[in-house]
Amino acid sequence: MNLLQQPRMTPWVGRLIVVNAVVLLLLMTLFPALTPSLQFEPNRAFRAPWSFVTYMFVHAGLFHLAFNMLMLFFLGPPVEHRMSSHRFIRYYVFCGLGGALLSLGLASFIPIAPFIGASAAVLGVAVGFAIYWPDAELMVFPIPIPIKARTLIAGLVVLDLFFAATGSGGRVAHWAHLGGALFGYLAFRFEGVIRERPAPTPKPVERVLVLKPEQHSAEHPAPPPRAERPRPGKDPVTLEMNRVLDKISAEGITSLTPAERRFLDDIAKQKKDGLH
Secondary structure (H helix, E strand, O other), X not given: OEOOOOOOOOHHHHHHHXXXXXXXXXXXXXXXXXXXXXXXXXXXXXXXOOHHHHHHHOOOOHHHHHHHHHHHHHHHHHHHHHHOXXXXXXXXXXXXXXXXXXXXXXXXXXXXXXXXXXXXXXXXXXXXXXXXXXXXXXXXXXXXXOEEHHHHHHHHHHHHHHHHHHOOOOOEOHHHHHHHHHHHHHHHHHHOHHHHOOOOOOOOOOOOEOOOOOOEOOOOOOOOOOOXXXXXXXXXXXXXXXXXXXXXXXXXXXXXXXXXXXXXXXXXXXXXXXXX
């Protein structure tokens, strides 16, 4: 099955896109005065504990929303397929909390402006994609050559670190981005996924649009670039399933690592749920 044949939208990716779009519509029309109370502001974080979560569902405008949701749309479904839906949404929120917590911890040493947006959570999802499929080749508009996932996501993190450390990133919440990426990495590290994940399977170039997440405290996000249409190619979940089955056939089921056993359990559960 290739990326064009499988359902592009997974349950929680679809819900997150809808919720973010609805929240933006409500705040732009009926409840514009609520935005300041929903944003994350380190200086009042403990007086508004809900803002640790609500900030990641608020955006500064349509373009800001488009940047984050397009990246979630292209990278989120494979990660949700691989993790299973209930683990994916916990991981997403955990990464979003990471953006708030790192910003809160640094606020005692450097000024951190109030911020909104899903970028911390979405960058955490991108880190998950790069860990599961480090050699998947992605296209980023307007760069004309494919870039490996691990190189691309590492590059985004390095750029965020540079802009955050030099203070040259304008009003973008780079520290929050870094918090989402860090918590995403730690989630995998604590589960032993990095140590136990199987070797990557070679695959054809997969054309996917990836956008630099922009998490703003300003009201003027940049316009999104045009998306490129994905080209046919086997999806990562199918490739990984084929590799694991080949390993069982050649070496027996006892040769599987804990990560590979969890992968088979997740696939079996998804197949079972699909029969009901």
